[in-house]
Amino acid sequence: MKQISAQVAGDMVHDGAPVALLDVREAGQFGEGHALFAVPAPYSQLELIIGDLVPRLAERIVLMDDDDGVAERAAKRLSDLGYTNIHRVEGGVGAWGRAGLCLYKGVNVPMKTLGELAEHVWHPQFLSPEGLKQWKEEEREFGFFDSRPPAEYAKMRVPGAVCLPNGELAHRITAVDPAEQLPIVITCAGRTRGIIGAIGLKLSGYAGPILALENGTQGWALSGEMLERDNAVSPFPELTAHDLHQSRERADKLMARFAIPEIDGEMAAAMLRDSGTSTYFFDTRSASEVENDPVPGAAHVPGVQLVQSVDQWVGTRHARLILCCDTGLRSTITAFWLRQVGFDVHVLRVNEASKSILEGIALRIRPPLTHLAEISADEALRQQKAGALLLDIRGSMEYRKGHVKGAHWAIRPRLASALAGHQNSAIILIGDRSAAALVAQDLRDLGVADLCRVEGGQAALVAAGATMTASQDSPEDAACIDHLFFVHDRHDGNMEASRRYLAWETGLIEQLSVRERAEFKLGRGDDLIHNSKSLKN
Numbered sequence: 001m002k003q004i005s006a007q008v009a010g011d012m013v014h015d016g017a018p019v020a021l022l023d024v025r026e027a028g029q030f031g032e033g034h035a036l037f038a039v040p041a042p043y044s045q046l047e048l049i050i051g052d053l054v055p056r057l058a059e060r061i062v063l064m065d066d067d068d069g070v071a072e073r074a075a076k077r078l079s080d081l082g083y084t085n086i087h088r089v090e091g092g093v094g095a096w097g098r099a100g101l102c103l104y105k106g107v108n109v110p111m112k113t114l115g116e117l118a119e120h121v122w123h124p125q126f127l128s129p130e131g132l133k134q135w136k137e138e139e140r141e142f143g144f145f146d147s148r149p150p151a152e153y154a155k156m157r158v159p160g161a162v163c164l165p166n167g168e169l170a171h172r173i174t175a176v177d178p179a180e181q182l183p184i185v186i187t188c189a190g191r192t193r194g195i196i197g198a199i200g201l202k203l204s205g206y207a208g209p210i211l212a213l214e215n216g217t218q219g220w221a222l223s224g225e226m227l228e229r230d231n232a233v234s235p236f237p238e239l240t241a242h243d244l245h246q247s248r249e250r251a252d253k254l255m256a257r258f259a260i261p262e263i264d265g266e267m268a269a270a271m272l273r274d275s276g277t278s279t280y281f282f283d284t285r286s287a288s289e290v291e292n293d294p295v296p297g298a299a300h301v302p303g304v305q306l307v308q309s310v311d312q313w314v315g316t317r318h319a320r321l322i323l324c325c326d327t328g329l330r331s332t333i334t335a336f337w338l339r340q341v342g343f344d345v346h347v348l349r350v351n352e353a354s355k356s357i358l359e360g361i362a363l364r365i366r367p368p369l370t371h372l373a374e375i376s377a378d379e380a381l382r383q384q385k386a387g388a389l390l391l392d393i394r395g396s397m398e399y400r401k402g403h404v405k406g407a408h409w410a411i412r413p414r415l416a417s418a419l420a421g422h423q424n425s426a427i428i429l430i431g432d433r434s435a436a437a438l439v440a441q442d443l444r445d446l447g448v449a450d451l452c453r454v455e456g457g458q459a460a461l462v463a464a465g466a467t468m469t470a471s472q473d474s475p476e477d478a479a480c481i482d483h484l485f486f487v488h489d490r491h492d493g494n495m496e497a498s499r500r501y502l503a504w505e506t507g508l509i510e511q512l513s514v515r516e517r518a519e520f521k522l523g524r525g526d527d528l529i530h531n532s533k534s535l536k537n
C-alpha cells in the first residue's frame with residue numbers, strides 16, 4: 001500500500017484515468033462529509049461488496065478513512081483478495097478538508113448534482129404543487145407518473161401518481177398515450193429523478209408537454225397536502241409489437257444523435273474478458289423481465305437507479321459500462337446520463353444470440369468467507385448465563401429497537417472497544433451470517449479464540465424466549481456510525497427536515513470547484529444544447 005497526500009488523491013480523481021476512490025467509513029460517517037466522487041465501501045461490508053464495486057484486481061484504488069486505522073485494515077483485506085494497486089490518503093477525510101478540498105454531506109451526491117446542473121442548463125418545465133391541485137380540480141386530462149422504483153413508490157406517493165420509473169416511461173409511452181398529446185407530469189421524492197425524467201422523456205422524442213412536479217413528494221407535503229402510503233404497485237403497461245417498434249426507433253435516433261455506441265454480443269463478451277479495463281455489465285429492464293429472461297453475467301439495476309445512485313454499483317470513475325435491454329431505449333437513456341459524468345457507456349440489445357455468447361463469463365470476485373461455528377439460540381442463552389458475551393452486530397437502529405438483554409452492540413471497525421473487559425470471554429455473534437464471518441476474522445486477529453454465531457440470529461433468540469429490551473439512546477448517536485442522521489426522517493412527516501434537504505440539494509452546484517464542475521460534461525455545446533429550447537413546453 002502506498003501513502004499519498006490528499007492533494008495527490010485529488011489529482012488522481014481528476015486525471016481522466018480509471019480510479020476507485022473508496023471511502024471505507026460507515027454510512028453515517030460517509031453521509032456527514034465525503035469527497036464528491038468517493039464511493040461508499042464501508043469496512044463492515046468490504047469483502048462482500050468489493051467484487052461488484054471494483055471487479056479489476058489491478059485497478060487504482062485510493063482508500064479514505066477517518067485517520068483511525070480502518071484504511072490500513074481495509075488495505076490488508078483487499079491485498080489478501082488479490083488487489084495490487086492500493087493507496088491510502090494520509091490523514092484521511094480530515095486531511096482532504098484541510099487541503100482545501102470540499103467535503104459533501106448526503107449520499108449519491110454526484111448524480112444529485114447532475115440533476116441540479118441539468119435543470120440549470122436545460123431548463124425543464126416545472127409544475128408547482130398548487131398548480132397540480134388546480135389541474136386536478138379542473139379535471140384536466142394528463143398523465144401523472146412517479147419516476148421512482150416500485151419499493152419507494154409503495155412507501156409514499158402523491159395521490160393519483162402511477163408508478164412508471166424513468167426509462168420505463170419512455171419505453172412504454174405509446175402504450176400510455178398513443179397520440180403523444182397528453183401533458184405528462186413526472187414526480188419523485190424530491191428533485192433529481194423528476195428533472196432527469198422530464199428531460200429524458202423529451203429526449204426520447206415524446207411530442208406532448210412534459211413537466212416535473214416541483215420538489216416531488218416533499219414539495220407536495222410542504223404545501224400542506226397529504227401523501228398516500230402503503231401503495232399497491234400496478235403492473236407496467238404491456239407493449240404491442242407496434243409499441244416495441246416505436247421504442248427501437250426512439251433508441252436508434254437517440255444513439256445516433258449523441259453518438260452512443262451500440263455493441264453486439266461478441267463485442268460485449270470481448271469487453272468483459274478484457275482484463276486491462278474495468279467493465280461493468282447491467283441489465284436495465286424491469287424486474288419481471290429479468291426474472292423471466294435473465295442475461296448471463298448482467299447485474300439487474302433499472303436505469304432510474306443507475307442514474308440516481310451509480311456509486312452503489314460502480315466503484316471505478318471513468319470505467320466502461322455495458323447496459324442492456326431489449327429495444328435499447330431504456331439503456332440508451334441511461335447511457336446518455338452516465339456519459340455526462342465521465343463513464344464510457346455502450347448499449348447492447350439483448351437477443352438469444354447475444355445471451356448464448358455471454359454464457360459462462362465470470363465477472364466478479366467472490367471471496368470465500370471465514371468458517372464460523374454456529375450454535376442454537378437455546379445454547380447461546382445458556383452460555384450467556386455462564387459468562388459468554390453476546391455481540392449484536394446488526395445495525396445500530398435495529399439494536400435500539402430491540403435486543404437480547406445483556407447483549408453488547410458492536411460494529412466491525414470498532415470491535416476492540418466492544419471487547420473491552422471481555423478479551424478472554426467466549427464471544428457469540430448475533431447477526432447476518434456473511435457479516436458475522438467478516439467480524440469473526442477481525443476478532444481472531446484481536447486474539448479471540450472461542451467464537452461462534454447464533455444460528456437463525458435475532459429471530460431465533462426471540463423464538464427461544466430470550467428477554468428482549470429496547471434502548472432509545474444506546475448506543476449513543478455518536479457511536480451509531482452506520483446510521484446517517486442528516487435529514488433522515490424527511491419522508492416521515494418532518495417538514496423541517498424536508499426544507500433542509502431541499503435547500504441542501506439546490507445548493508450543491510455552489511459547492512463545486514472548477515475541477516469538479518469540469519467532470520460534468522453537460523453544457524459543453526453538444527447537440528442537446530443547440531436544441532435546448534425544445535425542452536421547454
